[in-house]
Amino acid sequence: MRGFLSCLFVMLALAACGNGDQNGAPGGEPGMPGGAPPVSVSVPLKSEIIEWDEYTGRFEAVESVDIQARVSGYLESIHYEDGQLVKKGDLLFVIDPRPFEAVVERAEAEVERAEARVQYTTTEARRAEELVGRGNISREQFDLRVQERSQALAELDAMRADLKTARLDLEFTRIKAPVGGRISDNFVSVGNLVAGGNTNATVLTRIVSLNPIYFVFDGSESAYLNYQRLQQAGDRPSSRDAENPVQIRLSDEKDFMHTGYMDFVDNRVDPNTGTIRGRAVVENTDYFLTPGVFGRMRLRGRDPYDGLLLPDSAIMADQSLRLVYVVGPDNVIAPRPVVPGPMYRGLRIIRDGLADGDRVVLDGLMMLRPGMPVAPQDGAVTFNDQQGGTR
Known part of the structure; x- marks a missing residue:
């Protein structure tokens, strides 16, 4: 029995040595321990790219008007539904309107009296001119008649101005919509005394226009400088000079369904926040969009161009650097620094560091080391629109 166990121990030891020779020796079969590991390799996907930069903002009315009383009085009636x-x-x-109607009637009477006064003084001045020519009255008396006529004419002008003001006040008792749009509820009920005038006037309601509608957002200083550089290089016109397109989606939408264009960029960067205000115009023919609603907007970053793309899984981070493994002609990998850009249809834009024909390792990066031989397996880089990114 003891001899049998000794023989079995020797056979197991020999078997273990045999496996070590097959699997542990350098240059073994690909995919086996100690051999060149298989990796998925592909050239970057080359495609026409339209870059979009995303911003957060809210919709605002093009026109927002507080409806205020211009004359004081009791509110008699409301002629709209909230x-x-x-x-x-x-x-x-x-x-x-009754107090203002009375003022108008009184002003009209004052105008009639002033007109009668002008007629009388005109006749007196004409008669005085004839008498002074014949020497029947003195020159001083003639001048007095002419002066009285001038005063009557001035009083008539003043009375007519008072009548015009009274008629305006009467017209202001009928408050009309200065703009079209959606009206709020009435802030004051019928029967209340409202104050008019230029200061402390009563706000009765508010109207906001709906079509078109603004989308207002803040962009960072770095984004603003990037757009300025692109304009200088001729790669993208400034939104101050061109109607650069935008796309917007609401908080409950997956796709950017609403389109518009840029129409304003502010003239300064806010020193407190380091941002600059921008504004886009969006058509709202169905009045679906409402001022104050939150949205995500993407703005075309530059004109279309041909670029290279890779999945994020092919890119490593080394502190501030971004690296990819490139497979050389001898199937040995080497790290290559790259400059990544934003996402585009589920892939990462590579701005610099790669050429069209470079073979890049797509997966398993954590198991690899620089200078390691690999066994390349054909892979493919394809768009994945489900992961989002600009499109």
């Missing part, structure tokens, strides 16, 4: 769409010129409120 939240309805109104057109420019629609009647909204009526302030009790």
Whole structure:
């Protein structure tokens, strides 16, 4: 029995030695321990790229007007339903017009009296001119008649101005929509006394226009400088000079369904936040978009160009550097620094560091070391729109 166990121990030891010779020796079969590991390799995908930069912002009305009373009085009636769409010129409120009608009638009477006064003084001045010519009255008396006529004419002009003001005040009792859009609820109920004038006037409601609508956002200083460099290089016109296209999606949307164009960039970078304000115009013919709604906007970063793309899994991070493994002619890998850009249809744009024909390792990077031989396996780089990115 003891001899049998000794023989079995020797056979197991020999078997172990045999496996070590096959699997542990350098230059073994690919895929086996100690041999060149298999890796998926492909050249970068070359495609026409349209870069988009994303920003967060909100929609704002092109016109937002607080409807205020211009004359004081009691609110007599309201002529709209809360939240309805109104057109420019629609009647909204009526302030009790009776006191203003009385003022107009009094002003009209004052104008008639002033006209009569002018007629009388004109006749007197004409008669005085004839009498002074014959020497029947003194020159001083003639001048007095002419002066009285001039005063009457001035009083008539003043009375007519008062009548015009009174008629304006009467017109202001009928408050109409200065712009078209969606109106809010009434802030003051019928029967309340409202204050008019230029200061401390009562706000009755608010109207916001809906079509078109603004999308307002803040961009970083670095993004602004990048756009300035692109303009200098002729790669992209400034949004101050060109209607660069934008696409917007709402918080509950997966795709950028709303389109528009840039129409304004502010004239300064805010020193407190390091951002600059931009604005886009979006068509809103169905009035679906509402001022104050949050959205994500993407702005064309540069004109279309041919570029190289890789999946993020092929890119390593080494502190501030980004590296890829490139397979040489002898199937030995070497690290290559690259400059990555934004995502595009699920792939990472490679701005610099690679050429069209470079063979790049796509996966298993954590198991590799510089100068290691590998067994390349044909891979492919394809778009993956499900992962998002600009498109």
